[in-house]
Amino acid sequence: MEKMNHAFEKVKILVGMEVEEEEPAQEESSFAFIDDFNRNCTFSTKQRLYGFAICLASGLTFTLLSLLVFFNPIKFGITFTFGNLMSLGSTAFLIGPQRQFSMMLDPVRIYATAIYFASMIIALFCALYVHNKILTLFAIILEFGALIWYVL
Known part of the structure; x- marks a missing residue:
């Protein structure tokens, strides 16, 4: 029974739900805003799946459009x-x-994340302010390459 409870706690952690266990006193950290955000935004598993599905469907729709x-x-x-x-x-x-956020800042992914977000900013800057088609296309190619690198 204990193994089953332990496995259930691991699934809760994977999904992002809070696990009921005693936490040591926490000091102020750089993630204070994100910690507060996580505590205030506790969703049920069903709500998380709906949010995931809606965001993913919207993202894929915009990408296909x-x-x-x-x-x-x-x-x-x-x-x-x-x-x-x-x-x-x-x-x-x-x-x-x-x-x-912590997975994006993982040492394995930090360079891909930085290039990915930089290329997104460059693409939007070139598209909205510079209005240069060649620079925008170059930034999109860079963004797509960084996305593939990030996913791999």
């Missing part, structure tokens, strides 16, 4: 980047924002 405007790199850059952000945000519903 971006293919319709592929020959207009400015519109393509905006819709593709927004779709990627929605898809990335969907996983925060499953594992929680704090765990998502």
Whole structure:
């Protein structure tokens, strides 16, 4: 029975639910905002799955819609980047924002995460302010490459 309870606690941690156990006194850390956010945003498993499904479906829809405007790199850059952000945000519903953030800052993924977010910012900057199709297309190619690297 104890093994089953231990396995159930591991599943709760994986899904991002709080596990009932005594916590040591915590000191103020750099994750204080994210800790408060996690405590205030406790969703049930069903709510987490709905949020994940809605965000993922929205992200995939925007990403697929971006293919319709592929020959207009400015519109393509905006819709593709927004779709990627929605898809990335969907996983925060499953594992929680704090765990998502810590996984993104994992030493294995830190470079891919930095390049991915930098290329998103560059793509949006080139699309919205510079209005240069070649630079926007280059930033989108960089963003897609960083996304593949991040996923791998």
